[in-house]
Amino acid sequence: MASEEWREDETPEDRDFRVLMEYAHGFMVSQVVFSACDLGVFDVIAASGTADVGAIARATGSSPCHTRLLLEACVELGMLRVGPDGTFANTRLASSLLVAGSPRCQRHMMLYLAGTPYRCWGQLGRAVREGRSQYGRAVGVDTEEPFAAIYRSEPERLLFMRALQETWSVCGGHVLTAFDLSPFRVVCDVGGGSGALACELARLYPGSDVTVFDTPEVIAAAQAPPFQSPGIEPVVHFLGGDFFRSRLPAADLYILARVLHDWTDEACAGLLGRISMAGGAGTALLLVEALMPPEGDPAGPVRLPALLLSLNMAVQTRGRERTEAEYQALTAGAGFSHFRVVRTRGPYATMLAWK
Ligand SMILES: C[S@@+](CC[C@H](N)C(=O)[O-])C[C@H]1O[C@@H](n2cnc3c(N)ncnc32)[C@H](O)[C@@H]1O
Structure with missing residues (x-):
């Protein structure tokens, strides 16, 4: 800049x-x-x-x-x-x-950004004109389904998982200590990818019982090297399924980290409703996302990074980055009447919603 x-x-x-x-x-x-x-x-x-x-x-x-x-x-x-x-x-x-x-290495993130996102950004003008992602032109997979394109081959799936995992070696502690999560014993990280954030949670809150829920292909990869070491029992459980269709496990706390920003308001409402049903009366929700500044906020230091991330969602997904008020409205719509947000060090905010 x-x-x-x-x-x-x-x-x-x-x-x-x-x-x-x-x-x-x-x-x-x-x-x-x-x-x-x-x-x-x-x-x-x-x-x-x-x-x-x-x-x-x-x-x-x-x-x-x-x-x-x-x-x-x-x-x-x-x-x-x-x-x-x-x-x-x-x-x-x-x-x-x-x-x-190195423990904080972001090398796979650099390699991932150099591939799919860089190529999608080459189609930004067309994405803005047409109002949709550009995977056909960018990576030769003619789909608007973000994960059909990002996971277009086994090596690409692995690269994406390793790239996203690396974020949590730097930011995981910040987002998971923004609130005291020790009251929540059974935790499910929905769309939890390789399980890096879930493992960090299990480490920070030793009494917790944590399950990573993601697509069957991601879950199979997450249970093998390089994410798990042979002969060492994982500190979390893994469960494969489709979060829009499969039955979700019961939990005291559900995590959605960098998941809602991939989807439309309608799809988010559907997913939050399914989580609300699966969890029952006492359940809570932890959202981890980059926040857009409130509508009408004068240009500030976080405004451009948030806008660029939101444009990244435009070229790559069906979603966008949202404001705190938008997340509060989405969670309230699914029955979570309480909502608090903490802006952590780094690019992500942690939001806790409960009934
Ligand atoms: C942007 S990634 C975030 C991963 C992880 N939460 C993180 O922050 O590192 C979105 C995750 O949602 C998963 N996902 C997408 N569609 C899904 C579906 N229909 N059912 C289950 N998981 C899905 C993807 O496989 C991916 O791991």
């Missing part, structure tokens, strides 16, 4: 031009990050602490001349630093978030 600061001697017209070019070139910054991850640049450097251009080019099977350009761009973006001897080292950002195997 363009720097808001005025530069010395910059005229308003010069600033306009600079800002416009920074916006227009934003996709190049994304591609530097994605390509460096895909080539394994940060992993090669991590293996030896520092490495020169020749060694990195050899290890990644790349052109030395173009590798130098990529590495220098990574330096400018704060992902690498260059030493007095001309060798490159990972910065804290890269060591923590981009080196494979």
Whole structure:
């Protein structure tokens, strides 16, 4: 995003031009990050602490001349630093978030963003004009069903699951400690994917009994490596089904993390109604979503990120990001008359609704 600061001697017209070019070139910054991850640049450097251009080019099977350009761009973006001897080292950002195997690693998220979302964003204008997702043109799967396109092959399903799992290594603790969840013993994470958030909940609340509910294909993958280690009993249960049709397990607390934003209001109301029925009188609901600022809110720091996430939903799903008031209305419609929200550190808010 363009720097808001005025530069010395910059005229308003010069600033306009600079800002416009920074916006227009934003996709190049994304591609530097994605390509460096895909080539394994940060992993090669991590293996030896520092490495020169020749060694990195050899290890990644790349052109030395173009590798130098990529590495220098990574330096400018704060992902690498260059030493007095001309060798490159990972910065804290890269060591923590981009080196494979680091506990907070987001590498699969970068690889996923480089594929399906990047290609869908290439069709943004058409998505806006037609008011629907663009999977046919973007990834060659002619469907408006988000998960038919995202899960178009076994490797793509696995990549999506690994990408989403990585978020919770950074944000899981924030969203699960926003409220004290210890009163809820039986918990069901509906659309829980690989189970990363559910496992974090089981770790934070040792008395809980947690089930991950997702499609049968996702559940089968979630019970195998790399999500589970052979011979080690998972700390959560897994159940496969269709949350719009199958019977949902009874629970004291249902979690819906990054699920409602995929769907229309009508589909959300249907899903919330089914959860309300399955849980009975005393049940509660924990929603984890990026919140849109309230209608008419003056432009603030979170407004653009929320709008971009909502446009991402437009190019990829049938849903959108919503305001706190919209989530409150949706949950109230399903019989959850109480509602509280906590904005956590990071991009997500946690909302607790109860009857
Ligand atoms: C955006 S992902 C969120 C995953 C997880 N809650 C997280 O935040 O990492 C949405 C999840 O809903 C699941 N899902 C979509 N449609 C479903 C359906 N009809 N029945 C069960 N799960 C479904 C997907 O497989 C996916 O895991």
